[in-house]
Amino acid sequence: MTQRIDCDVAIVGGGIVGASAALALRRMGRSVVLLERDLCGSRSSGVNFGGVRRQGRPISQLPLAQRSHRIWGELARTIGTEGEYVRSGHFKIARSEADLAALEQYRAQSRDFDLGLEMISGARLRERSSWLGAKALGGSLCPEDGQANPRLVSPAFARAAEREGARVLERARVDEAAHDGQRFVLRSVAPGLEVRAPVLLNCAGAWAGPLAAQFGDEVPLRSGHPAMAVTEPLPVFMDWSLGVEGGGIYCRQVARGNVVMGGGAGFALDDERARVERGSIDGICLQAIELLPALRHAHIIRTWSGTEGYLPDRQPVLGVSPRRPGLIHGFGFAGAGFQIGPAAGEVLAELACHGRSSTPIEAFAVDRFEREAEAVAANAPNPSPRPQPISVAR
Amino acid sequence: MNDMTGKALPPVIVGAGPAGVRAAQTLVAHGLRPVVIDEAARAGGQVYRRQPPQFGRSSRTLYGFEAGRADALHQAFDALRGQVEHQSDSLVWNVQDHWLDVLDGPTQRTRRVPFAGLIVATGATDRVLPVPGWTLPGVYTLGGAQVALKFQGCAIGQRVVFMGTGPLLYLVAYQYAKAGAQVAAVLDTARFADQCAALPAMAAQPAVLLKGLYYVAWLRAHGVALHGGVRPLRVLGTERVEGVAWHDGRAERTLEADAVGFGYALRSETQLADLLGCRFAYAPLHRAHLPERDAAGRSSVAGVYLAGDGAGILGADAAEWAGERAALALLADRGVQIDAARTQVLERKLARVAGFRAGLERAFPFPQDWAAHAPDELVVCRCENVTAGNLRQTVREAGADELNRLKALCRVGMGRCQGRMCGVAAAEVLAHATGQPLQQVGRLRGQAPIKPIPMELAAAQEGLPS
Numbered sequence: 001m002t003q004r005i006d007c008d009v010a011i012v013g014g015g016i017v018g019a020s021a022a023l024a025l026r027r028m029g030r031s032v033v034l035l036e037r038d039l040c041g042s043r044s045s046g047v048n049f050g051g052v053r054r055q056g057r058p059i060s061q062l063p064l065a066q067r068s069h070r071i072w073g074e075l076a077r078t079i080g081t082e083g084e085y086v087r088s089g090h091f092k093i094a095r096s097e098a099d100l101a102a103l104e105q106y107r108a109q110s111r112d113f114d115l116g117l118e119m120i121s122g123a124r125l126r127e128r129s130s131w132l133g134a135k136a137l138g139g140s141l142c143p144e145d146g147q148a149n150p151r152l153v154s155p156a157f158a159r160a161a162e163r164e165g166a167r168v169l170e171r172a173r174v175d176e177a178a179h180d181g182q183r184f185v186l187r188s189v190a191p192g193l194e195v196r197a198p199v200l201l202n203c204a205g206a207w208a209g210p211l212a213a214q215f216g217d218e219v220p221l222r223s224g225h226p227a228m229a230v231t232e233p234l235p236v237f238m239d240w241s242l243g244v245e246g247g248g249i250y251c252r253q254v255a256r257g258n259v260v261m262g263g264g265a266g267f268a269l270d271d272e273r274a275r276v277e278r279g280s281i282d283g284i285c286l287q288a289i290e291l292l293p294a295l296r297h298a299h300i301i302r303t304w305s306g307t308e309g310y311l312p313d314r315q316p317v318l319g320v321s322p323r324r325p326g327l328i329h330g331f332g333f334a335g336a337g338f339q340i341g342p343a344a345g346e347v348l349a350e351l352a353c354h355g356r357s358s359t360p361i362e363a364f365a366v367d368r369f370e371r372e373a374e375a376v377a378a379n380a381p382n383p384s385p386r387p388q389p390i391s392v393a394r
Numbered sequence: 395m396n397d398m399t400g401k402a403l404p405p406v407i408v409g410a411g412p413a414g415v416r417a418a419q420t421l422v423a424h425g426l427r428p429v430v431i432d433e434a435a436r437a438g439g440q441v442y443r444r445q446p447p448q449f450g451r452s453s454r455t456l457y458g459f460e461a462g463r464a465d466a467l468h469q470a471f472d473a474l475r476g477q478v479e480h481q482s483d484s485l486v487w488n489v490q491d492h493w494l495d496v497l498d499g500p501t502q503r504t505r506r507v508p509f510a511g512l513i514v515a516t517g518a519t520d521r522v523l524p525v526p527g528w529t530l531p532g533v534y535t536l537g538g539a540q541v542a543l544k545f546q547g548c549a550i551g552q553r554v555v556f557m558g559t560g561p562l563l564y565l566v567a568y569q570y571a572k573a574g575a576q577v578a579a580v581l582d583t584a585r586f587a588d589q590c591a592a593l594p595a596m597a598a599q600p601a602v603l604l605k606g607l608y609y610v611a612w613l614r615a616h617g618v619a620l621h622g623g624v625r626p627l628r629v630l631g632t633e634r635v636e637g638v639a640w641h642d643g644r645a646e647r648t649l650e651a652d653a654v655g656f657g658y659a660l661r662s663e664t665q666l667a668d669l670l671g672c673r674f675a676y677a678p679l680h681r682a683h684l685p686e687r688d689a690a691g692r693s694s695v696a697g698v699y700l701a702g703d704g705a706g707i708l709g710a711d712a713a714e715w716a717g718e719r720a721a722l723a724l725l726a727d728r729g730v731q732i733d734a735a736r737t738q739v740l741e742r743k744l745a746r747v748a749g750f751r752a753g754l755e756r757a758f759p760f761p762q763d764w765a766a767h768a769p770d771e772l773v774v775c776r777c778e779n780v781t782a783g784n785l786r787q788t789v790r791e792a793g794a795d796e797l798n799r800l801k802a803l804c805r806v807g808m809g810r811c812q813g814r815m816c817g818v819a820a821a822e823v824l825a826h827a828t829g830q831p832l833q834q835v836g837r838l839r840g841q842a843p844i845k846p847i848p849m850e851l852a853a854a855q856e857g858l859p860s
Contacts, residue, residue, distance in 0.1 A: 155792065159792065275490075275842075278488060281842070285849040289849060299848055301809070301810055302842075302843075303843070
C-alpha cells in the first residue's frame with residue numbers, strides 16, 4: 001500500500017544542507033518532506049573532519065560563510081545541542097616564505113569580510129603555541145573559526161527540522177523521480193511512498209548528479225574520498241584547529257583529547273562506502289608528527305573515509321535549475337560543506353519561497369560548466385583534459 | 395598473483411593457534427612454504443599458549459587434559475621449522491589490495507606482506523557482559539585469568555570468584571584450584587537443569603562432555619561452592635575487588651573475594667575478515683554477525699579462507715580440523731591434487747561439532763535477560779565511559795536504532811578497543827531498548843587499524859611496494 005504525501009517542498013538528501021533547508025522552510029511556514037536514503041547525517045555531513053572554517057575559502061564563498069558563521073553562533077538555540085562546537089580559532093600554517101606571502105595575500109583579498117585574520121610567526125608563534133613543530137614558520141589565525149562534532153551536529157539539524165514539523169523519512173531511497181506537469185513526484189519503493197510537491201530540493205551530495213541530469217541539468221560531478229585518522233585520547237595540548245597553506249594535512253584536538261587528522265585520499269569500496277588509502281595513513285602520520293611533536297608516541301585507533309561530491313572548480317552547485325522550474329540544487333560542496341551547509345540550507349529555503357537568495361550565489365550556478373564549455377568551444381575546439389584524481393584538502 | 399620478482403606468492407596464514415598451525419602443516423605437506431603471521435612470540439594460540447622459554451612447568455600442569463593435544467600441536471609446528479616463514483610477535487593491522495600491513499613487535503617497524511591466498515585464523519576473545527564494578531582492579535575476563543596462569547605463571551588473586559557461563563568457567567576454576575589458588579565460588583548464570591537438558595546433544599562429543607563433568611565433579615569434591623542459575627549483581631569494593639554480590643533466584647547473596655574472573659563464552663575476532671571485504675551474515679547460534687564460509691572454509695572473497703574460532707566459536711578441536719580443511723581448499727583452488735576422502739572426513743567431523751555446539755548453547759545459554767537487568771549506571775564501554783543509561787538515552791532522544799549510529803552519537807565503541815570488548819554488550823542494550831531482535835541492530839563497521847598502532851611506526855615502514 002503506497003502512502004501518498006503532498007507538501008510544498010520535497011527534499012532529497014538528509015545531510016546538513018538538506019536538513020537545514022528543511023528547518024528553514026518550516027520556520028517560513030512551508031510543509032516539508034525530506035527523503036533520506038539511509039540515516040540523516042550518516043554520510044559526508046556526519047563523517048567529515050569537523051572543521052568550521054571560513055579562512056581559506058574562495059572569496060566568492062565568503063558571503064555564504066559569513067551567513068553560516070552567524071547560524072553557528074546560535075547553534076544550541078537552533079538545533080538544541082552545542083554539538084561540541086567551539087570557536088577555538090583556525091590557524092593556517094605556513095611552512096615557507098612563499099606560504100606566508102600567500103596567506104598575506106589572502107588576508108588582503110578577504111579584508112571586506114571581517115574575518116579578523118591575524119598573521120603570527122617567529123618568536124611570537126613559539127611563545128603562543130610551543131606545541132607546534134619547527135616546520136611551522138608562521139601562519140594566519142582566524143580567531144572565530146573553530147570546530148564541531150559532525151556526528152552530532154548534522155543529525156541534530158534533521159531532528160530539529162522534525163521537531164519544527166518537517167516530515168523526515170529515513171531509509172527512504174528515491175527510486176523514481178518525475179514531473180507530472182504541475183508537481184514533482186518522488187517514489188520510494190521499500191517504504192511504499194509517493195511524495196508530491198511543486199518544489200524539489202536536490203541535496204543528495206555526491207549522489208546528486210543523476211537527479212539533476214534527469215531534469216536536464218548535466219553537471220560534471222565526481223566523487224572524492226578524504227582520508228581521516230584519529231588518535232587515542234591525549235592530554236589536551238593544542239587549542240587551534242590547524243590547516244596548512246597549500247593543503248596536505250589538517251588536524252584538531254577534541255575536548256575528549258583525541259587528535260583528529262586528515263590528509264590525502266581514500267578509495268571507494270562501492271558506490272556508498274569508502275576507506276582510507278594505505279599511503280594516506282603514512283602521509284598523515286609523517287606530517288602530523290612534524291607539525292605536532294607531541295604525537296610522536298601516540299597511537300592511531302581508527303581511520304575512516306567518506307564520499308564527497310566534487311565539481312571541477314571545487315565550488316558547490318547552489319541555485320535554481322534553468323530548465324525545470326521548481327527544481328533547486330544544493331550539492332557538490334567539495335569536502336568543505338560542513339561550515340557553509342546551514343547557510344546553504346537557508347538560501348535553498350529562500351529560493352523555494354521567494355525565488356531569490358539574499359546572499360550572492362552567482363558563482364555556484366548549475367549551468368556554469370555548460371556556459372564555460374560553450375565559450376571554450378567557440379574559442380578553441382580542444383578536447384577537454386582528462387580528469388585528474390581528486391586530492392582532498394581542507 | 396605474482397609479486398614484483400614474478401615468483402608465485404606463498405600463501406599467508408594469519409594466526410598460529412590450532413587452526414593456523416594445522417593449515418600450515420597441511421600446506422607444507424603439499425610442498426608449499428606458507429608465511430605464518432601471529433601476534434604471540436610462540437605458536438599455540440590462546441588455548442595452547444606457550445609459557446616463555448625460561449619457564450619450566452610441564453604441559454600437564456599447564457593444559458591438564460589438553461596436554462596431549464597441546465603438545466601435539468606445538469610439536470607439529472616446531473617440526474615445520476625451516477619450511478614455513480614464521481613471523482611471530484607480528485600484528486596484522488590493515489589490508490588493502492592483497493597487501494597486509496604488519497606491525498613487528500621486536501623491531502617496532504611496520505612492513506607490508508603481499509598475499510595471493512590467505513587463511514584467516516584470527517581466533518576469539520572473551521564475550522564480555524559487564525556487571526557493575528567490573529572496572530575495579532582485580533576483575534579479569536576468564537581468558538585473561540587463564541593467560542595469567544598459563545603464560546605468566548601467576549594467579550589473579552588469592553581468593554577468586556569465577557562467574558558468567560560457558561565451559562571455560564569450570565575449566566579455569568579447575569585450573570586455578572589445581573594451581574593452588576582458593577576458588578571462593580563458581581557462579582553460573584546457567585541452571586544445572588540446562589546442562590542436564592543438553593546432555594543428549596553433547597553426547598556427540600563424549601570426551602569433551604566427560605571432561606566438563608570431571609571438572610564439575612572435581613571442584614565439588616574439593617569443596618568449591620558451585621551456584622547455578624545466578625544473576626550477577628555487582629563486584630563489591632571501592633579501590634579494588636572485595637567481593638561479589640549475586641541473586642540466586644530467591645535472595646541476594648554476597649561473598650568475599652579479592653579477584654573475579656568472568657565471561658560468557660567467546661566472541662570471534664572478525665575485523666580482518668571485515669577489512670578483506672568478506673560478506674557477513676547473522677548467525678543465531680553465535681548471536682553474532684559472522685563472515686560467511688562454506689563447509690571447506692571458503693569466504694565470499696576469492697582466495698580468502700576462514701578457519702577456527704575467528705569465524706564462529708566451535709572450539710580448539712574443530713579449529714584444527716577447519717584449519718586443515720581450509721588449507722586443502724586453498725590447495726585445490728590452486729590446482730594442487732588433494733585427498734578427497736580426507737576432506738570428507740574433516741567436513742563430517744566439523745558437522746558433528748556444530749551439533750555439539752548447539753548442545754553447549756543449551757547447557758550454557760546466553761543470559762538473554764542481561765540487558766533488561768543492566769542498570770543505567772553500568773559502564774558498558776570502559777574506554778569512553780559510556781553507561782547503559784547513556785545508550786538508552788541516545789535511543790530515546792535521538793532515535794538511534796542501529797549500532798553504528800549509536801556509536802556516532804554517544805561514543806560507545808569509539809575508544810581504544812573500537813568495540814572489540816564492548817560491542818556485544820552495546821548491541822544487547824540497543825536491541826533491548828529498541829525492542830528489536832539482535833540481528834536488526836547491525837554490527838560495528840570495521841576500520842583499520844585492527845588494533846591501535848603507533849603513529850611513528852605507520853610513518854616508518856619497510857618493503858613499500860613501488
